Amino acid sequence: MSTIAPTAVGRPGRLTAWIVGVLVAVSLFGNFYVYDSIGPVADLLQQQRGFTDTQVGLLNAIYNLPNIVLILVGGVLVDRFGAARMTLVTAGLCLAGAALTAFSPGFTGMAAGRLLYGIGAETFNIATLAAVADYFGGRSLALAMGAELAIGRLGSYGADMSPTWFANAYAQGWQPPLVIATAIAATSFAAALAYWWVDRGPRRAGLLPTGQASEGFAWRDLLHFGKAYWYLLALCVLWYAVILAFRSTFSIKYFQHVHGLDLATAGEMNSYVFLAAVFATPAFGWVCDRVGRYAPFLALGAALLPVALAILALTSWSLWLPTVLIGVSFSLVPAVMWPLTSRLVAPNRFGTAIGLMWVVQNAGIGGANLVAGWLNDRAGASAANPGGYDAMMAFFGLTSVAGLAFALMLWLTAGRREQEKAATLRASA
Numbered sequence: 001m002s003t004i005a006p007t008a009v010g011r012p013g014r015l016t017a018w019i020v021g022v023l024v025a026v027s028l029f030g031n032f033y034v035y036d037s038i039g040p041v042a043d044l045l046q047q048q049r050g051f052t053d054t055q056v057g058l059l060n061a062i063y064n065l066p067n068i069v070l071i072l073v074g075g076v077l078v079d080r081f082g083a084a085r086m087t088l089v090t091a092g093l094c095l096a097g098a099a100l101t102a103f104s105p106g107f108t109g110m111a112a113g114r115l116l117y118g119i120g121a122e123t124f125n126i127a128t129l130a131a132v133a134d135y136f137g138g139r140s141l142a143l144a145m146g147a148e149l150a151i152g153r154l155g156s157y158g159a160d161m162s163p164t165w166f167a168n169a170y171a172q173g174w175q176p177p178l179v180i181a182t183a184i185a186a187t188s189f190a191a192a193l194a195y196w197w198v199d200r201g202p203r204r205a206g207l208l209p210t211g212q213a214s215e216g217f218a219w220r221d222l223l224h225f226g227k228a229y230w231y232l233l234a235l236c237v238l239w240y241a242v243i244l245a246f247r248s249t250f251s252i253k254y255f256q257h258v259h260g261l262d263l264a265t266a267g268e269m270n271s272y273v274f275l276a277a278v279f280a281t282p283a284f285g286w287v288c289d290r291v292g293r294y295a296p297f298l299a300l301g302a303a304l305l306p307v308a309l310a311i312l313a314l315t316s317w318s319l320w321l322p323t324v325l326i327g328v329s330f331s332l333v334p335a336v337m338w339p340l341t342s343r344l345v346a347p348n349r350f351g352t353a354i355g356l357m358w359v360v361q362n363a364g365i366g367g368a369n370l371v372a373g374w375l376n377d378r379a380g381a382s383a384a385n386p387g388g389y390d391a392m393m394a395f396f397g398l399t400s401v402a403g404l405a406f407a408l409m410l411w412l413t414a415g416r417r418e419q420e421k422a423a424t425l426r427a428s429a
């Protein structure tokens, strides 16, 4: 299999497509806000409820753990029941999870809430990508997916800024901020409900891939993705493992201990990567749509990560240069990866394809966090011993170089087909 597949069965109207795009983006904003809502209340949970660091960490880790297995089932369900139904059901699970987290009297109830949220959220993420592929396949797909992800990233940024925006709620304690997160999850659910309602028309008219069209799931189907898909999967695992484990877990501490920044400046430096992605991800998607090439951009995005890590680890140059390079990589790779996936697999296998990628991605992110933490502990990394971070940087550097190697192999495989396709289109124009 693995030819560059047609990306949509039919063509819903442009207005309908953009209404769906907006609803899905609103829904994703709320979902990413809840995803990042624990970090800002971590200190309050420790002070007011006596939670340990391990308990706070578990409230986030419990998100990844079930998805190492469940997300594949989620992807298959998206193919079987359609993006709209699965967006609605999983947005409901996320709302229930957010409410359980906010209103539970004890740690176990809160952890159960985060577990429920995690079970819903990753499948929700697949369903929203499938929704955009359904409506924008073949036209402005990368721009639409980039814009959707950008609004999601804005939700994460909003959660980080919530102590400033909702200072009164934080002044009252740990619970009001989580109740706000629940209200935002309710908005996400309402947008998912509206999307499901709008989607019924085009789906009944046969303009979208229907769940019924996909045959039953068979394990051997997983092996039927072509070579380019497997290169993309390897890149997804290696690149996300480095970018998320470094940027979300260790970079602030690393900037403080190795480059001498204070906590506020280090946090601000880190948040620029995030903010840049809000604007740059759709911009890069737009460029890809215009140029009609994906694989070379993916290789460029993958190449910037090891370069940035090398500058950080081996030079004392200004932190701005590696921050800009990581910001471009963090915007470019997701802007290209998901539209390219939808071009490499058949529409009724898109959910399964992403599900399989995210099974390994969740394991990779969790594994990279553990390995990096273990390397730092073993070397006694600290402000007094900045050299103790060398092993972690070498690990991240080598992993990102491996990711680049897969991006180049992908370029050699899928890129050639992209060129042939573009030449055919030019010839027939």
Ligand SMILES: N[C@@H](Cc1c[nH]cn1)C(=O)NCC(=O)O
Binding pocket: 032, 035, 122, 125, 149, 334, 358, 361
């Ligand atoms: N598997 C998700 C991980 C995630 C969840 N919320 C934010 N990130 C994923 O890869 N989503 C696409 C992305 O580029 O963030």
